[in-house]
Amino acid sequence: MAGRQGTDSGAGDKVSSGAKRAGLDFPRPLTTVDVVIFTIRLEALQVLLLRRGHGEGEPFPDALALPGGFVDVARDADLEACARRKLAEKTGVVSPYLEQLGSWGSATRDPRGWSATHAYFALIPASAAETALAPDAQWFALEGAGVKPKLAFDHAEILQAAVQRLRNKVEYTSLPAYLMADEFTLPELQRTYEIVLDRPLEKSAFRTRMLSADLIEPINKQRKGPNRPAQLYRLKTAAAPVYFARTFNAPE
Amino acid sequence: MAGRQGTDSGAGDKVSSGAKRAGLDFPRPLTTVDVVIFTIRLEALQVLLLRRGHGEGEPFPDALALPGGFVDVARDADLEACARRKLAEKTGVVSPYLEQLGSWGSATRDPRGWSATHAYFALIPASAAETALAPDAQWFALEGAGVKPKLAFDHAEILQAAVQRLRNKVEYTSLPAYLMADEFTLPELQRTYEIVLDRPLEKSAFRTRMLSADLIEPINKQRKGPNRPAQLYRLKTAAAPVYFARTFNAPE
DNA sequence: TAAGTAAGTTGGACAGTACAACTAAGCATG
DNA sequence: CATGCTTAGTTGTACTGTCCAACTTACTTA
Incomplete structure (x- = not known):
């Protein structure tokens, strides 16, 4: 029943006399x-x-x-x-x-x-x-x-x-990108995915997916560490997340 | 914005004397x-x-x-x-x-x-x-x-x-199954998908997907029409919808 | 019997992941 | 300075499931 209202009330809900109208003069959650x-x-x-x-x-x-x-x-x-x-x-x-x-x-x-x-x-x-x-x-x-x-x-x-x-x-979107700092490497992004999903992902498939999506772009900088330096990327648009057509592997 | 509910009500939210607790003695949406x-x-x-x-x-x-x-x-x-x-x-x-x-x-x-x-x-x-x-x-x-x-x-x-x-x-679940009658044929189910998605789907891929999912089971009956009769199916479990690992084709 | 239509199958092309081996670039050690 | 270790990144094959199109099957109607 689409509750009709008593007299009412705009913003101050005066309880109109005897009108028993759900929502306005009934208790509100x-x-x-x-x-x-x-x-x-x-x-x-x-x-x-x-x-x-x-x-x-x-x-x-x-x-x-x-x-x-x-x-x-x-x-x-x-x-x-x-x-x-x-x-x-x-x-x-x-x-x-x-x-x-x-x-x-x-x-x-x-x-x-x-x-x-x-x-x-x-x-x-x-x-x-x-x-x-x-x-x-x-x-x-x-x-x-x-x-x-x-x-x-x-x-x-x-x-x-x-x-x-x-x-x-996370299985089929780029949401983890919002957990990253402004600049990040692909292995860092993959690690973030893995932490959220709590399972390891395939490196090459992950890279292919991320790089072919219109999501990130390389910047002219690398992350130096004890090993081979990694290319740094940033989000292309601060806008909407990307939806992929598949999950990473069988969701079961 | 006035309207506090007087004493009231609900499950007994007594408004303690002068305590100004948002939500209890403040107006409720x-x-x-x-x-x-x-x-x-x-x-x-x-x-x-x-x-x-x-x-x-x-x-x-x-x-x-x-x-x-x-x-x-x-x-x-x-x-x-x-x-x-x-x-x-x-x-x-x-x-x-x-x-x-x-x-x-x-x-x-x-x-x-x-x-x-x-x-x-x-x-x-x-x-x-x-x-x-x-x-x-x-x-x-x-x-x-x-x-x-x-x-x-x-x-x-x-x-x-x-x-x-x-x-x-609908792109990656079996939700349309809930729009079907108790008994239905695969072409009918496909038609339902197509109506919701407002685009045609591939017959063979559709059949493969539906039949390999643990979703429907054939019953010992056929739907007779002017052409070749179609096998009738019913939902296996009235329970949860099935999630597929992919969309039907590139969502873009 | 032939034509028409929809049900259902088959097979090759293609896309993207799974898996694994490979190369590349830096550091540390001797 | 050569060797080994580690991580970045690439390559190639196998596999899964869709895409696409042709095909067979079954039934109705003319």
């Missing part, structure tokens, strides 16, 4: 936005988590949680702006890759009442992962049972969905 | 769920739309809109249950393919105030597309400029996102 922020640190995929406070009425005191919070109807023009705000507040990072992940809402996920969260996931380069980090924020590797320690709300589920979505898309 | 319901009718991909009423305070009177409405915190255990409820109310269909599409929220999408909708998309077989259809609901083909006539809210954008997501996934 809490609305939050959470952001799963990934980076690569120490050869591992890591997520930014916050230690929650323990003020009065605060659920899940001292637990770890994803960065996020209530939508501020006065400050946030839309959901994505809200997500960017929370991202910036916690990392100082301006505009990395940000994608909507999904939403989770139920009567029970927040002890304070029916609540729905809009989850986003962001990829930021390791170089930006340290700067201006909020004091209550910390990076956690998610290998094995690493981050399992119970997260607040249903954030463990959201995090798992984010990892799954990321792994899935 | 409206929360809705919308469902994009697809089927194949008359050799075309079609969507279910509703003609809105024109009661007092109703935004977008008489406009077309996606089926949906406010989350009912008393009846809906979670968002997906809410989506299934709305799906059932409008089509009578019980449990087709239902996937979360994303969420749209902003200060301006609903004239009544800051609102966020959780969008789902559903696939139902043509056979079920007629039964128990709500009186205000109607199927619309979305060829060319078919359904362009302005939809309420940002529903045009949501619909476009749904079509894009569907087309994308």
Whole structure:
């Protein structure tokens, strides 16, 4: 039933007398936005988590949680702006890759009442992962049972969905490019893919795919190391990710 | 922006005296769920739309809109249950393919105030597309400029996102199987793919892909027509869709 | 019996990955 | 300065699955 409304109300929801209209004078769910922020640190995929406070009425005191919070109807023009705000507040990072992940809402996920969260996931380069980090924020590797320690709300589920979505898309997109610094070598990019996918990739197929995509371009510089120097590349367009027509190998 | 909900409500969110906790005693966005319901009718991909009423305070009177409405915190255990409820109310269909599409929220999408909708998309077989259809609901083909006539809210954008997501996934999944009747032939399945993708597919590659996937099984029956009869198949498991390792051809 | 149409098969060309061996360029060691 | 080690990058063959087109099969209609 597409709820009709009482008199209403624009922005201030006066409850019109006896009109029982769902949504306007019925209780509204809490609305939050959470952001799963990934980076690569120490050869591992890591997520930014916050230690929650323990003020009065605060659920899940001292637990770890994803960065996020209530939508501020006065400050946030839309959901994505809200997500960017929370991202910036916690990392100082301006505009990395940000994608909507999904939403989770139920009567029970927040002890304070029916609540729905809009989850986003962001990829930021390791170089930006340290700067201006909020004091209550910390990076956690998610290998094995690493981050399992119970997260607040249903954030463990959201995090798992984010990892799954990321792994899935890395299989056939150029998303890991957003985890790289401005300049990077092909072996570094491949390593990033391998860390996210948690499996080794074929060197020559990987190079063929990346080089034939309209994704990166060589710059006039090399990365010197103890061995043969590697050609440095940079992203061609800071724009949209590339979608490949296949996964790397049988997804099974 | 005024409107706090007085004392209220939900699962008991008492507002502690003077505590100014965002979200609890701050205004909450409206929360809705919308469902994009697809089927194949008359050799075309079609969507279910509703003609809105024109009661007092109703935004977008008489406009077309996606089926949906406010989350009912008393009846809906979670968002997906809410989506299934709305799906059932409008089509009578019980449990087709239902996937979360994303969420749209902003200060301006609903004239009544800051609102966020959780969008789902559903696939139902043509056979079920007629039964128990709500009186205000109607199927619309979305060829060319078919359904362009302005939809309420940002529903045009949501619909476009749904079509894009569907087309994308059809490229490398077995989603169209959920648009089929219980028994179907391979040419019928291929035709469904072609309708959704709006381009012809190669017969032999299509057959190879479908038959080598663990998706369908032949039944001991044939579809008789004016020409050579076709083998009938059914879905092996009513369960999860199959993901193929490639798209059908270069997506560009 | 012949023509027509759609179902289903077959085979060669092609694209991109899988696998493995190879060359290239730097460093460290003696 | 030659040798060996390590990583960057290339080459070539095998294989998988699509692309493309011709072919066979089965049934209807004239």
